[in-house]
Structures are given as structure tokens and as C-alpha cells.
Amino acid sequence: MTKDSGAFRTIGELSKELNIKPHILRYWEDQFGMLQPLKRAGSRRHYRPEDVEMVKTINRLLNEEGYTIKGARKFLTSRKAKSGATVSQDAQAASAPPVAATVKEDNGVMLKELKTIRDRLSSALGQA
Known part of the structure; x- marks a missing residue:
């Protein structure tokens, strides 16, 4: 039930x-x-x-x-x-930079950090 x-x-x-x-x-x-x-x-x-x-x-x-x-x-x-x-808050949001551009930038930075981590892990595994 x-x-x-x-x-x-x-x-x-x-x-x-x-x-x-x-x-x-x-x-x-x-x-x-x-x-x-x-x-x-x-x-x-x-x-x-x-x-x-x-x-x-x-x-x-x-x-x-x-x-x-x-x-x-x-x-x-x-x-x-x-x-x-x-x-008024909606009007302020409309004049702000587009969210998609900010997200793209954030994703690019995050991708770069993840690649750095991957490379570090790969080299550490290679040394082990």
C-alpha cells in the first residue's frame, strides 16, 4: 500500500x-x-x-x-x-555577462586542472 x-x-x-x-x-x-x-x-x-x-x-x-x-x-x-x-533583480541579471561564457571559462580551468592531476597520477604510477 x-x-x-x-x-x-x-x-x-x-x-x-x-x-x-x-x-x-x-x-x-x-x-x-x-x-x-x-x-x-x-x-x-x-x-x-x-x-x-x-x-x-x-x-x-x-x-x-x-x-x-x-x-x-x-x-x-x-x-x-x-x-x-x-x-529589478531580473533586469540586473539581464545586463550581467551571459552565464554560458562564465561556465565555459570555468570548465576550461577545471579541465586544465584535471589534466594536470591526471598527468601527476600517471607519472607517480610510472615511478611506482
Whole structure:
């Protein structure tokens, strides 16, 4: 028997549903301030539908996209800020340099660093 998508979930139910251990969910609550399930008597956690979506997003960022906790926190904070952006902030963003150019530059720097690491590892393995 499955719960309705709008129903609250206990930490055990969410853990089973998403295949994430309960201690990881509790750790994420400490690391991501925006994840705040309801706590009932005996500190039993009840995850609302928006909490479930937040956990799914955190899981995707950390385990599928390779974000660090700090990076995922920053991503979620910036996404929250963007969703509350005013018209004047949107106008400022339009005058800013395109994101694609910045991403290309960041990717180029990252690629160069990764190649350097690869070369170091290769030479270390060759010496071993």
C-alpha cells in the first residue's frame, strides 16, 4: 500500500522510498537549513511533500550530479533567491555577462586542472 503523494512521510518511509539511510537524512537536516521536517512527540520526523522534493533534489545533486555538500547548499540557496527575485533583480541579471561564457571559462580551468592531476597520477604510477 503506497501513500498519497501529498501525505506526510516518516523518516523510515522516506528512507525506504528513496533508498537513503535514515542517518543520512538526519545529517542532511543539519547541513541544509532549508530542510526542516515537522517534529512531533518523541522527535519523530514527518516530511511534508515539499520536504520530500527537497530531499530528492539534494540526493540528485550529491549522488547523481557530483556536487559537494557546500556546492549543493550554494545551488539550493541561489535557486531559492532566484525564485524570490524581483523585477529589478531580473533586469540586473539581464545586463550581467551571459552565464554560458562564465561556465565555459570555468570548465576550461577545471579541465586544465584535471589534466594536470591526471598527468601527476600517471607519472607517480610510472615511478611506482
